[in-house]
Amino acid sequence: MSDGTGSARTSGASAGGTGSSSDLTRLSAAELSTHLASGEVSSVEVTQAHLDRIAAVDGDVHAFLHVNAAALETAAQVDADRAAGVSLPALAGVPIAIKDVLCTLDMPSTSGSKILEGWVPPYDATVVARLRAARMIPLGKTNMDEFAMGSSTEHSAYGPTRNPWDLTRIPGGSGGGSAAAVAAFEAPVALGSDTGGSIRQPAAVTGSVGVKPTYGGVSRYGAIALASSLDQVGPVSRSVLDAALVHDVIGGHDPRDATSIPESWASMEEAARRGASGESLKGLRVGVVTQLRGDGGGFQAGVSQRFSETLELLAGAGAEIVEVSAPNFEYAIAAYYLILPAEASSNLAKFDSVRFGMRADVTGTVEDVRGATREAGFGPEVKRRISLGPYALSAGYYDAYYGSAQKVRTLIQRDFASCFEQADILVSPSAPTTAFRFGEKMADPLAMYLNDVTTIPANLAGVPGMGLPMGLAPEDGLPVGLQLMAPAREDARLYDVGAGIEALLEQQWGGPLWAQAPALG
Amino acid sequence: MSEITPERVAHLASLARIALTEAEIEQLTGELGAIVDAVATVQQVAGDDVLATSHPIPLVGGMRPDEIGETLTTEQALAGAPDHDGSRFRVTAILGEEQ
Numbered sequence: 140m141s142d143g144t145g146s147a148r149t150s151g152a153s154a155g156g157t158g159s160s161s162d163l164t165r166l167s168a169a170e171l172s173t174h175l176a177s178g179e180v181s182s183v184e185v186t187q188a189h190l191d192r193i194a195a196v197d198g199d200v201h202a203f204l205h206v207n208a209a210a211l212e213t214a215a216q217v218d219a220d221r222a223a224g225v226s227l228p229a230l231a232g233v234p235i236a237i238k239d240v241l242c243t244l245d246m247p248s249t250s251g252s253k254i255l256e257g258w259v260p261p262y263d264a265t266v267v268a269r270l271r272a273a274r275m276i277p278l279g280k281t282n283m284d285e286f287a288m289g290s291s292t293e294h295s296a297y298g299p300t301r302n303p304w305d306l307t308r309i310p311g312g313s314g315g316g317s318a319a320a321v322a323a324f325e326a327p328v329a330l331g332s333d334t335g336g337s338i339r340q341p342a343a344v345t346g347s348v349g350v351k352p353t354y355g356g357v358s359r360y361g362a363i364a365l366a367s368s369l370d371q372v373g374p375v376s377r378s379v380l381d382a383a384l385v386h387d388v389i390g391g392h393d394p395r396d397a398t399s400i401p402e403s404w405a406s407m408e409e410a411a412r413r414g415a416s417g418e419s420l421k422g423l424r425v426g427v428v429t430q431l432r433g434d435g436g437g438f439q440a441g442v443s444q445r446f447s448e449t450l451e452l453l454a455g456a457g458a459e460i461v462e463v464s465a466p467n468f469e470y471a472i473a474a475y476y477l478i479l480p481a482e483a484s485s486n487l488a489k490f491d492s493v494r495f496g497m498r499a500d501v502t503g504t505v506e507d508v509r510g511a512t513r514e515a516g517f518g519p520e521v522k523r524r525i526s527l528g529p530y531a532l533s534a535g536y537y538d539a540y541y542g543s544a545q546k547v548r549t550l551i552q553r554d555f556a557s558c559f560e561q562a563d564i565l566v567s568p569s570a571p572t573t574a575f576r577f578g579e580k581m582a583d584p585l586a587m588y589l590n591d592v593t594t595i596p597a598n599l600a601g602v603p604g605m606g607l608p609m610g611l612a613p614e615d616g617l618p619v620g621l622q623l624m625a626p627a628r629e630d631a632r633l634y635d636v637g638a639g640i641e642a643l644l645e646q647q648w649g650g651p652l653w654a655q656a657p658a659l660g
Numbered sequence: 661m662s663e664i665t666p667e668r669v670a671h672l673a674s675l676a677r678i679a680l681t682e683a684e685i686e687q688l689t690g691e692l693g694a695i696v697d698a699v700a701t702v703q704q705v706a707g708d709d710v711l712a713t714s715h716p717i718p719l720v721g722g723m724r725p726d727e728i729g730e731t732l733t734t735e736q737a738l739a740g741a742p743d744h745d746g747s748r749f750r751v752t753a754i755l756g757e758e759q
Contacts, residue, residue, distance in 0.1 A: 261736040354716045368715055394724040400717065473699040484676055491677075493749050498742035505751040510679035522678055527692055529675040530668075539703055546706035548713040584691055585698055601716025627717055 264361025336594025343620025426562025441612025484528025
């Protein structure tokens with residue numbers, strides 16, 4: 140869609156590359172950080188390897204909407220500073236992909252919508268500014284469902300992203316681009332945003348790790364808002380430690396976001412490193428949420444099987460498995476699909492054909508032009524949700540719909556509080572199924588919404604959640620995700636426990652799950 | 661039974677400022693009807709004694725010091741606009757002919 144994409148694609152003539160170049164793309168951000176610091180590799184080499192990989196496979200995967208034409212130049216500056224003895228942050232020189240929902244000064248930011256095609260924001264999102272301050276290398280902007288409304292990237296105005304494990308299937312959504320980029324070794328780490336599961340569900344279906352931090356834990360300044368009481372920005376990676384490293388870079392108070400929590404945070408990196416020994420699992424009370432284990436149907440057999448096996452593994456490692464009940468989670472999707480449209484209809488009012496974005500070429504008053512612009516610029520899912528918003532908020536219906544949904548939210552928070560009295564951490568599958576096929580759920584919006592059944596409660600209550608791989612489903616050989624949830628402000632606990640579980644599983648698999656991913660390109 | 665009629669969808673679309681086509685109104689009538697029926701379950705759950713939650717993590721304050729910081733220049737603010745005259749956004753007529 141842009142010059143940046145074209146130039147990067149042609150620059151990677153040696154695509155798929157030499158042994159060393161493809162090896163660099165399989166290293167973690169933590170490993171790259173070590174190799175860069177020791178001078179074994181340069182940031183230019185690492186960045187070039189990833190650009191080559193993008194050139195080789197992104198024609199199939201379509202994870203990127205825009206590739207950063209200045210990536211190599213930025214990498215060269217890091218290398219020059221390192222050579223000059225400048226003290227650099229740990230992730231300096233490590234590439235990262237950025238979801239297109241985040242504003243970037245030097246790259247278009249479309250949020251997957253035609254209405255913002257080609258728009259270059261006049262400022263960086265705080266999280267992007269923090270990546271730059273950490274001297275990371277932005278590789279480009281990743282594909283997503285339009286304004287983050289969707290679970291498959293099929294609602295992107297620029298065409299879907301394909302799942303690297305099976306190109307005939309969806310990569311999850313809305314952040315399918317970031318998850319696919321990481322799973323296809325086009326980037327070691329990425330940023331996503333999660334309003335109802337848009338980091339965790341794509342992580343699940345692509346065998347990646349993704350974290351939705353505590354609401355208020357990471358700044359949303361410069362994140363194009365979907366539903367402001369639910370949205371949270373977070374990391375996507377191939378390992379728990381890498382997610383922690385990125386979380387430490389982007390997290391913490393931002394005076395530009397009024398919902399940002401002012402307290403300081405524990406180091407997620409330390410938690411992940413500590414957790415890898417598995418010591419934290421001994422005596423840990425792991426709560427299995429009855430309502431999220433799919434006993435009532437709708438969950439794929441292979442997902443349930445891997446989940447049961449993971450619980451057995453945890454018990455074997457000394458964890459105490461307790462069954463906990465959250466009866467009001469049953470109403471989470473209903474509450475979410477009232478609260479989200481209400482907030483989204485208000486947030487998307489800013490696309491008025493006056494200040495930024497497209498303007499339809501029609502005559503008439505400013506109101507006529509606005510209506511025609513939004514008709515031409517928004518896709519079907521956006522139109523559905525922002526028409527539903529005014530309904531939920533209208534006089535005569537407010538109490539019955541929006542008001543009731545907000546009360547359900549209170550009850551869901553109480554359920555979480557009760558569960559966390561009985562357990563230190565809550566677990567469920569990250570998604571009810573593995574990656575589904577393109578088109579499978581497009582004709583039925585409600586079927587698509589149900590895919591978020593396991594992830595939505597955490598957003599409604601503001602608690603942090605992590606998705607990490609727990610194996611492949613026997614029936615289709617596709618990745619299955621495990622979700623961990625911790626009390627608000629206890630994000631470090633996710634990394635501690637997540638790293639322990641990851642180590643146990645990798646011991647069983649004889650290496651990381653991504654080593655089993657099919658070759659591309 | 662759903663309360664969503666084509667007339668209501670047309671009204672909602674006008675509130676959302678989208679000039680929907682007739683075909684879209686027809687399709688959305690069915691889709692929004694199904695969604696509204698599905699989400700109506702929220703009405704069965706909470707009694708009058710339950711307070712509404714509008715914000716998941718209550719924060720007090722959230723105000724930054726009242727200091728002059730960086731702001732966008734006029735040029736930056738206008739840079740992404742579909743049309744402008746160098747100092748202001750330019751729009752088509754704000755009043756219809758009948759006014």
